[in-house]
Amino acid sequence: MIGNEQDLEILKRRFGDDPSSWPSPYRKLLGDAGDEDAIDRLVREAAVSTMRNDRLVHRVLGRLDVERGARQRPAWQVFTSPRLVMLAGFALIIAAASGFQVARLDGLDPEATLLAVAAGAPTAIILDDDVDLKEVGL
Amino acid sequence: MKDRTRPDATAAADIDRSLIRAIAAGRQQALADLVARHGLGLTAFARRYLGGSREEAEDIVQEVFLTVWRKADRFDPERGQVTTWLYRITVNRCIDLRRKNALLRLIGLDSAAAEPVADVPDAETEIAARSELVQAKAGICKLPQRQRMALLLRAVADLDIPAIAEVMGTSSGSVEQLLVRARRSLRDHMAQQGKGPKR
Numbered sequence: 382m383i384g385n386e387q388d389l390e391i392l393k394r395r396f397g398d399d400p401s402s403w404p405s406p407y408r409k410l411l412g413d414a415g416d417e418d419a420i421d422r423l424v425r426e427a428a429v430s431t432m433r434n435d436r437l438v439h440r441v442l443g444r445l446d447v448e449r450g451a452r453q454r455p456a457w458q459v460f461t462s463p464r465l466v467m468l469a470g471f472a473l474i475i476a477a478a479s480g481f482q483v484a485r486l487d488g489l490d491p492e493a494t495l496l497a498v499a500a501g502a503p504t505a506i507i508l509d510d511d512v513d514l515k516e517v518g519l
Numbered sequence: 520m521k522d523r524t525r526p527d528a529t530a531a532a533d534i535d536r537s538l539i540r541a542i543a544a545g546r547q548q549a550l551a552d553l554v555a556r557h558g559l560g561l562t563a564f565a566r567r568y569l570g571g572s573r574e575e576a577e578d579i580v581q582e583v584f585l586t587v588w589r590k591a592d593r594f595d596p597e598r599g600q601v602t603t604w605l606y607r608i609t610v611n612r613c614i615d616l617r618r619k620n621a622l623l624r625l626i627g628l629d630s631a632a633a634e635p636v637a638d639v640p641d642a643e644t645e646i647a648a649r650s651e652l653v654q655a656k657a658g659i660c661k662l663p664q665r666q667r668m669a670l671l672l673r674a675v676a677d678l679d680i681p682a683i684a685e686v687m688g689t690s691s692g693s694v695e696q697l698l699v700r701a702r703r704s705l706r707d708h709m710a711q712q713g714k715g716p717k718r
Contacts, residue, residue: 402534423709
């Protein structure tokens with residue numbers, strides 16, 4: 382049951398002056414249910430508190446904001462993740478190594494060729510079997 | 520039993536429906552209002568059903584309202600009341616959590632996920648521990664799961680028998696039996712403690 386006037390005022394401020402529009406179980410806390418089973422009333426009183434629930438509202442809205450923020454995150458921000466950048470780099474290396482294997486560049490040393498690519502050597506020079514990499518400064 | 524169409528319940532149900540419509544339209548304030556109206560009731564139900572853990576109960580209730588936010592546009596007022604819907608989601612979450620805790624206990628990963636126990640009173644509340652309400656909490660906690668759920672849905676959520684049956688996924692007859700047994704068990708418990716409910 383509502384213990385005092387203060388509790389009643391708190392509920393009125395929260396749900397309005399008309400108790401008939403209050404949600405259960407607060408409506409029942411007024412004790413206007415004459416035929417209510419005594420055990421049910423006891424259970425209700427044991428379970429329900431008239432404490433303020435601002436904290437719960439705040440937490441729900443906070444989680445909602447977090448969820449919305451995650452959904453509205455621009456696609457490019459995915460690449461700010463260090464883990465994803467590392468993954469992309471690893472995939473690039475694997476792709477390059479596989480490419481050399483598929484192209485069967487038997488006459489070239491893969492490490493020297495990768496070095497040439499990194500140094501910006503023209504593709505034609507790198508793929509030419511007769512080119513001596515030492516001649517082009519590599 | 521209570522009739523869901525009685526005037527006071529209808530006024531409350533109308534407010535709830537209008538809030539759900541506003542939530543479906545994306546109005547965050549309506550969600551805040553719905554939390555303010557039902558948050559503590561749902562938390563009280565979840566807490567008593569789960570055996571007293573406030574943190575678990577609050578987590579569940581937060582999830583419930585996030586679900587409401589995502590699925591408000593799917594709510595069909597023809598198929599039931601908002602209160603019934605809220606408690607059905609809460610019940611499902613509570614059952615999921617109990618199963619998860621039971622599994623963790625089974626494989627020994629979480630010693631904290633224990634069977635529900637009544638709130639343990641600290642030194643300050645030792646005297647209050649003898650009070651009727653504390654004994655009632657202990658008695659509720661000792662009830663079998665489905666009896667506890669039915670009694671809490673009746674007493675805390677103020678759902679009628681068909682609505683409880685809908686939430687629990689059973690028949691009205693089963694709910695009536697569960698309620699009879701639960702009330703009898705709780706009354707016996709209170710009598711043993713010398714704390715019969717006031718009439």
